[in-house]
Amino acid sequence: MSNVYMAAEYTGNIMNKGTVPYPRDPPGESIDCVDTRGMVLELRNMSFSYPAAQSGAALNDISLNIEAGPLVVLVGANGSGKSTLVRLLSGLYKPSPGAGAFLIPAEDYRIGDLYQAIALLSQENQVYPLSLSENMSLGTTQAPCKDEVDGAARLGGASEFIFRFEKGMNTELQVFSDAMAHNLHGKPDHPLSQEMKGLPTDIDISGGEKQRLVASRTFMRFNSGAVRFVAVDEPTSALDAEGELQLFNNLLAARKGKTMVFVTHRFGHLTKHADKIVCMKAGQIVEMGTHAELMQKENGEYANLYKIQADAYI
Numbered sequence: 566m567s568n569v570y571m572a573a574e575y576t577g578n579i580m581n582k583g584t585v586p587y588p589r590d591p592p593g594e595s596i597d598c599v600d601t602r603g604m605v606l607e608l609r610n611m612s613f614s615y616p617a618a619q620s621g622a623a624l625n626d627i628s629l630n631i632e633a634g635p636l637v638v639l640v641g642a643n644g645s646g647k648s649t650l651v652r653l654l655s656g657l658y659k660p661s662p663g664a665g666a667f668l669i670p671a672e673d674y675r676i677g678d679l680y681q682a683i684a685l686l687s688q689e690n691q692v693y694p695l696s697l698s699e700n701m702s703l704g705t706t707q708a709p710c711k712d713e714v715d716g717a718a719r720l721g722g723a724s725e726f727i728f729r730f731e732k733g734m735n736t737e738l739q740v741f742s743d744a745m746a747h748n749l750h751g752k753p754d755h756p757l758s759q760e761m762k763g764l765p766t767d768i769d770i771s772g773g774e775k776q777r778l779v780a781s782r783t784f785m786r787f788n789s790g791a792v793r794f795v796a797v798d799e800p801t802s803a804l805d806a807e808g809e810l811q812l813f814n815n816l817l818a819a820r821k822g823k824t825m826v827f828v829t830h831r832f833g834h835l836t837k838h839a840d841k842i843v844c845m846k847a848g849q850i851v852e853m854g855t856h857a858e859l860m861q862k863e864n865g866e867y868a869n870l871y872k873i874q875a876d877a878y879i
Contacts, residue, residue, distance in 0.1 A: 603824030611665030641845035721781025
């Protein structure tokens with residue numbers, strides 16, 4: 566419930582133009598007019614607690630500087646604060662007043678431009694009662710062409726299941742016809758019952774297919790050219806190892822200078838490509854460096870996690 570509360574509060578703040586973690590509209594320049602590279606992000610002595618949390622701060626005195634364009638991988642045991650940190654960086658969570666500073670280079674970005682510049686691929690895998698194509702296009706500012714939709718579906722892995730449906734991209738998810746007919750049981754001759762016989766039946770997709778669809782939505786966002794920061798929070802829990810590796814490789818290939826922060830519990834492949842690894846424990850950053858640097862630390866936290874994971878896959 567705390568996550569729901571945070572998201573609701575954050576959305577309300579944006580709609581009311583009240584306290585948000587970034588400057589408001591207007592004035593300001595478009596991000597595209599200021600810088601076309603990846604986004605620079607900095608946290609200074611940042612702490613964060615969930616509302617009504619009984620276990621203390623989720624993040625404690627975090628300081629982190631991310632230059633424009635690197636691949637950063639957050640690692641750590643469950644509950645170490647990785648997802649909280651990436652959601653704070655992506656703007657999904659609002660910093661607590663007086664709990665440190667969250668800085669971006671310019672003080673006057675327009676809020677609409679800023680959120681067009683951020684893409685979050687998370688583990689929630691939310692889909693909506695829309696067509697598959699419309700689900701993929703959420704968050705885009707202009708109607709996409711067919712080639713863009715097909716390309717994003719291929720990169721996200723969704724094309725593997727979409728075309729098994731008769732209507733392909735136009736397949737509607739979760740029509741919710743049952744809600745319309747809840748008082749019609751035992752009334753087959755009712756006019757509404759007759760009308761509903763012509764409606765499409767509900768179509769649902771598996772957890773792995775939802776993850777592929779949401780990943781394809783992220784690639785659709787890349788087509789705008791406005792995305793400068795990509796936050797990826799363990800989006801592959803329902804994918805097999807091959808599907809996960811293919812998605813990660815496609816994201817890395819599409820990065821093209823964007824700042825990208827990954828959270829994943831299977832990190833061996835990613836960390837070898839990372840410009841910076843941030844190792845967390847109990848809400849704090851305990852180590853930072855490259856894979857080679859951290860593996861040289863005797864009894865280091867990252868080296869221990871890496872060896873445990875390597876042993877598990879032997």
